[in-house]
Amino acid sequence: MAFVELRSITKKFGDHVVLRDIDLAVEKGEVIAIIGRSGSGKSTLLRCVNGLEGVDAGDVVVDGVRVNDAKADLRALRARIGFVFQGYNLFPHLTVERNITLGPLIVKHVGREEASRLARDALRRVGLADKAHAYADQLSGGQQQRVAIARSLAMSPMLMLFDEITSALDPELVGEVLRVLEAMARDGMTMLLVTHEMNFARRVASRVLFMHDGRIWEQGPATDIFEAPRTDELQNFLGAVLN
Amino acid sequence: MIRDLSWIDPVYLVFALRWTIGLTVLALLGGAPLGLLVAAIGNTKRPAMRWLAQGYVGIVQGVPLLAWLFLFFFGFPIMGVEVPAWLAASIALSVYASGFLGEIWRGAIKSIPRTQWEASGSIGMSYAEQLRHVIIPQAVRIATPPTVGFVVQLIKNTSLASVIGFVELTREGQMTAAATLAQLPVYLMVGTLYFILCYPITVYSRTLERRLRGVR
Amino acid sequence: MAYTFNFRDVFAAKDALLDGLGLTLQLTATTIVFGFIIGLGVAATAVYGPRWARRAAHAYVEVIRNTPLIVQLFIVFFGLPSIGIKLDVITVATIGLAINLAAYAAEIIRAGIESIPRSQVEAGVSLGFTRAQIFRHVVLIPALRNVYPSLMSQFILLMLATSVASQIAAPELFYAGSIIQSRTYRDFEVYTVIAIAYLVLTVCLRLLFGAVHRLAFRR
Numbered sequence: 001m002a003f004v005e006l007r008s009i010t011k012k013f014g015d016h017v018v019l020r021d022i023d024l025a026v027e028k029g030e031v032i033a034i035i036g037r038s039g040s041g042k043s044t045l046l047r048c049v050n051g052l053e054g055v056d057a058g059d060v061v062v063d064g065v066r067v068n069d070a071k072a073d074l075r076a077l078r079a080r081i082g083f084v085f086q087g088y089n090l091f092p093h094l095t096v097e098r099n100i101t102l103g104p105l106i107v108k109h110v111g112r113e114e115a116s117r118l119a120r121d122a123l124r125r126v127g128l129a130d131k132a133h134a135y136a137d138q139l140s141g142g143q144q145q146r147v148a149i150a151r152s153l154a155m156s157p158m159l160m161l162f163d164e165i166t167s168a169l170d171p172e173l174v175g176e177v178l179r180v181l182e183a184m185a186r187d188g189m190t191m192l193l194v195t196h197e198m199n200f201a202r203r204v205a206s207r208v209l210f211m212h213d214g215r216i217w218e219q220g221p222a223t224d225i226f227e228a229p230r231t232d233e234l235q236n237f238l239g240a241v242l243n
Numbered sequence: 244m245i246r247d248l249s250w251i252d253p254v255y256l257v258f259a260l261r262w263t264i265g266l267t268v269l270a271l272l273g274g275a276p277l278g279l280l281v282a283a284i285g286n287t288k289r290p291a292m293r294w295l296a297q298g299y300v301g302i303v304q305g306v307p308l309l310a311w312l313f314l315f316f317f318g319f320p321i322m323g324v325e326v327p328a329w330l331a332a333s334i335a336l337s338v339y340a341s342g343f344l345g346e347i348w349r350g351a352i353k354s355i356p357r358t359q360w361e362a363s364g365s366i367g368m369s370y371a372e373q374l375r376h377v378i379i380p381q382a383v384r385i386a387t388p389p390t391v392g393f394v395v396q397l398i399k400n401t402s403l404a405s406v407i408g409f410v411e412l413t414r415e416g417q418m419t420a421a422a423t424l425a426q427l428p429v430y431l432m433v434g435t436l437y438f439i440l441c442y443p444i445t446v447y448s449r450t451l452e453r454r455l456r457g458v459r
Numbered sequence: 460m461a462y463t464f465n466f467r468d469v470f471a472a473k474d475a476l477l478d479g480l481g482l483t484l485q486l487t488a489t490t491i492v493f494g495f496i497i498g499l500g501v502a503a504t505a506v507y508g509p510r511w512a513r514r515a516a517h518a519y520v521e522v523i524r525n526t527p528l529i530v531q532l533f534i535v536f537f538g539l540p541s542i543g544i545k546l547d548v549i550t551v552a553t554i555g556l557a558i559n560l561a562a563y564a565a566e567i568i569r570a571g572i573e574s575i576p577r578s579q580v581e582a583g584v585s586l587g588f589t590r591a592q593i594f595r596h597v598v599l600i601p602a603l604r605n606v607y608p609s610l611m612s613q614f615i616l617l618m619l620a621t622s623v624a625s626q627i628a629a630p631e632l633f634y635a636g637s638i639i640q641s642r643t644y645r646d647f648e649v650y651t652v653i654a655i656a657y658l659v660l661t662v663c664l665r666l667l668f669g670a671v672h673r674l675a676f677r678r
Contacts, residue, residue, distance in 0.1 A: 052581060079587030089582035093601050102596060103586040155586065305661035307622040309633055310654040317646035395525065402527035406626060413529060426537035434526045434534060441525035 001064065003028045003190060004049060004159065009058035011044060018044050020214040022058070028158075031191045033201035033222070036211035037237060042194040045211070046161050049192065050081045063158065079107045082152025082160040086168050088144040090136040096123070096147050097132040100154045108155065115154075122150035126180050142173030149180055160184065162193040198242055202226050210234045248425040253432055259415035260436060266332060266401045266411055267394070273337025274344055281345030283374055286352045296349065303342025308403055311335040316407045332404035339400065343393055351386035352378055388455060391448035395441045402437070412436060469648050472639045479635025480656065486553060486631055487618040487664075493557040494617070495610075498564025503594070505565065506572050516565070523562035528623050531555055536627045552624040552631075560617050567609045571602035604676050611668040615661055622657070632656060 002025035011019040018041045026032060034042045047053040048060055051067045051074050060067040065077050091099050100122055101115040110118070123129045126146040136144055145165055152160060162181070166174045178200050185191060185204050195201055201208055201222060208225040210218045212233045218225060229235045285296030303311075315335040319326040326334075355378050363377040405414035416433035420426040469476075505516040523531065535555040539546060546554075575598045583593040603610075625634035636653040640646050 050585060052584065075587045075589060077587075078585055081585070083582075083585035085578060085582065085585075087578055089578045091579065091582070091597060091601075093604065103588075106592050106596065107587040151586070301661075302658060305619075305658045306654045307619040307633065307657055309622045309625070310650055310657060313650045314647065314654060317650065321647050399525075399527040402529050403623070405529070413527065416530070416533075420533075420537075427534065427541050430530055430533045430537065434530045437526045437530065438522060442521060445521070445525055 001061070002026055003063060004192075005059070005061040006045075006048070007059045007061070009045075009048060009055050009060065011041075011048065011053065011055050018214055019048070019055075022214075022216060024209070024216065026190065026192065028190050029188050029206075031185045031189075031204055031206045032193070032209060033205035033207075034192065034194045034209045034211060035196070035198070035201060035237070035241075036217075040211040041214045042211050043163050046163050046192060046194050049159075049161055050078055050083055052083070075107070079103070079155055080158050082149075082155060082157035084145070084148050084152055084160070084162045084165050086164045088136070088141075088148040088168075090144055090147055090151070092136050095133050095135055096128070096139075099136070099147060100151045103151065103155050118154040118156075119150075122154040123147075125153060125183070126150045127176070140173055141169045142176045145169065145173075145177050146180055149177075153184075157189075159190045159192070162191065162195070164194050164196065166195070166197055196241070198226070198238075210237065212237075245424055246422055248419075248423045248428060252419050252423070252429070255419065256412060256415055256429075256432055256436060259410065259412040260440065262329075262409070262411040263398065263401050263437075263440070266329070266336065266404060266409070267398050269333040270336035270340045270397055270401070271394070273333060274340025277337065277341035278344030278348055281341060282348035282352055283371075285345070285349040286374075287370060296345065300342050300346045300349075303338060304346070308335070308339050308400055309406060311339055312403060312407050328404070328407050328409040332401075332407060332409045336397065336400060336404070340393075340397055343396070344390065347389045347393060348382070348386050351382040351389075354385060355381050384455060388448050388452035391444060391451060395444050395448070398441055398444075399437065464648060465645055466648050466652070469639065469643070469645055469652050472643070475635050475639060476632065476652070476656070479630060479632035480660075482549065482630055483618070483621050483632040483660070486549070486556060486621045486624065486629070487614075489553050490556040490560055490617055490621070491614050493553070494560030494564055497557065497561035499568055501561060501565035502568035502572060505569050507590070507594070520562045520565055523559055524566070528555075528559050528620055529626055531559055532623060532627050548627060548629050552621075552627060552629040555627075556617065556621065556624065559620070560613070563613050563616075564610065567606050567613060568602065570609075571606035572598055574605055575602055607672055607676070611665070611672075614668065615664050618660060618664055619657060 004024070004026035006022050006024040009019050009022040010017070022045065034045065036042050044053055048055055049062065049067070051060075055068050058068075062077060062081065065072055067074065067077065090096075091102070094102065097116070097119050100119040101112075104110045104115040104118050105112070119132070120129065123132060126149055128143060128146055128150065131139065131143065131147070136147070139147065148165075166177055169177065174197070178197060181191070181193070181200070182204050193201075193205075203222075205222050207219060208222050209216050210225060210229075210233075218229065218231055218234050225234070226238065229238055281296050281299055284292050285300075287293065312332060312335045315338075316326075316328070316331040319331060352374070359377055359381065360373060363373045368376070401411055402413040404411055405417060408414070410418075412433055416429050420429040423429065501516045501519065504512050505520070506513075508516065532552065532555040535558070536548075536551050539551060539554075579597050579601070580593055583597040588596070621631055622633035624631055625637060628634065633653060636649050640649040643649070
């Protein structure tokens with residue numbers, strides 16, 4: 001069984017069908033980029049993986065745990081899945097360090113020393129070791145996003161989910177975030193990214209999914225998707241986006 | 244002499260509501276123009292005028308309503324004027340209302356963007372004309388929900404006029420309670436009557452607020 | 460007819476006034492503590508509780524906010540003995556005032572809780588926090604910080620409202636004033652002094668709450 005499996009997922013918002021009969025298997029260490037127009041269902045798909053959205057039909061299974069099972073211990077699972085949001089969602093009333101240590105302290109019940117150590121390591125990995133005592137509103141967008149990544153990293157996740165994390169950033173701040181992602185990919189983290197950064201996807205992703213109208217329209221290695229699109233929809237999308 | 248609580252007592256209580264409503268209306272009639280003045284003065288360019296308006300609001304809001312009632316009730320005779328309880332209460336409540344309404348309306352006017360002032364000023368309007376034709380019409384929408392909310396406060400505050408002897412709903416209740424010694428049922432009835440009067444207005448104020456937020 | 464103002468009689472009774480002031484401060488302090496705690500509980504219930512509890516919380520808030528304080532105090536004052544609870548007038552006043560304040564505090568705190576964006580809650584959920592942990596670490600402190608000015612205003616209103624407790628003979632500042640007035644017949648002077656006293660209290664409370672704000676929400 002694959003590390004993450006989506007089996008025949010269907011999801012509706014009211015009458016609007018957002019995900020149709022999605023099947024996906026993700027192995028450990030894969031870096032999967034999900035691309036497509038807005039409204040194609042990419043973010044919803046990602047949010048189904050850690051249960052932020054429920055599904056109307058099908059199963060979501062992560063490391064053997066059925067996420068959509070009402071009785072599942074989602075909390076324990078979520079502690080092992082990192083989710084990074086487009087809007088960073090840092091806690092504004094806490095310092096950077098507190099933002100990062102909070103999870104290990106209250107969810108994993110590690111001691112204060114250990115939590116501080118995890119925070120320092122995570123901040124070093126994202127290149128912000130000197131910002132431990134700053135508050136979110138004192139940081140740039142790129143720095144805030146890297147802190148958000150560090151916050152997830154400190155939980156030692158087995159899987160990281162990224163929901164368009166560079167879309168809200170000024171262009172000159174995108175690079176610093178992508179560098180962190182690239183390093184994580186090299187270290188073997190299993191990653192699912194919804195992204196508009198095509199160059200990044202081409203360079204770093206092991207597999208690319210193109211979503212259209214709620215389905216996985218095409219998928220394959222990055223080179224196939226970007227250089228040899230098979231369907232009109234993907235061709236049109238790439239034409240519009242890679243201008 | 245103590246008598247029993249009878250069916251006629253609730254009827255008297257309901258009739259006393261008209262004094263409660265009347266007093267509220269008087270307070271609004273007196274307080275609204277004064278409050279408008281405070282709001283207008285509080286938004287001028289001259290800091291001294293703004294301080295004056297803020298000072299007025301600060302004093303009115305910083306003294307309990309009971310004190311205002313007593314000050315006006317005992318103040319008039321000193322000046323040689325005999326004033327009946329209802330008039331003293333109306334004046335005290337008008338002053339009280341002007342302090343709160345003035346603040347609400349000052350805030351509403353303040354929230355109108357500077358650009359509106361600049362646009363109307365650049366076609367030569369005076370401060371009063373700007374207020375009248377451009378600013379206040381827009382501020383009214385913003386000010387209406389909290390103003391309606393304050394009307395509820397005012398209705399409840401009329402209950403304190405009972406303390407200087409004005410016979411509105413609460414005083415009627417006190418007299419009935421004293422006559423029958425059935426204090427708890429009487430005051431429960433009084434409370435219920437206030438609730439029936441106030442709750443629909445509260446709901447309306449919330450509807451106005453939702454509509455305001457929805458449009459924006 | 461000229462009236463000669465005579466404040467001397469009022470100042471001669473300054474001990475009585477100070478005693479009244481002391482009780483006003485005591486009532487204010489205890490009511491704020493209990494009213495805030497109860498209000499916080501009611502607000503949390505109104506947002507997170509089961510349907511029946513949410514309805515009860517809303518009903519409580521609506522009833523209190525749509526009836527006058529003086530009537531509420533009378534109901535508590537006459538109601539408690541009728542179910543066999545005999546308490547001194549200061550405790551009764553505190554209970555009535557706290558029940559009143561809690562309803563207003565609950566409404567303010569509830570608005571604060573609901574103003575926290577969903578995205579903050581989602582961040583907590585994604586990290587694996589329990590609902591209680593999300594409330595405590597992600598929602599509560601930012602919510603209180605957001606509504607602190609409203610709460611502060613409400614507490615000052617409460618301090619002024621303690622004057623209504625004079626009507627159930629609680630010997631706070633206003634009651635002390637009316638006793639002096641009935642003895643000296645210096646009606647206007649007494650209430651002028653009382654009014655100024657409350658005004659000074661208002662200013663002091665505002666300064667105090669401002670200082671607490673800087674200390675508690677220091678950044």
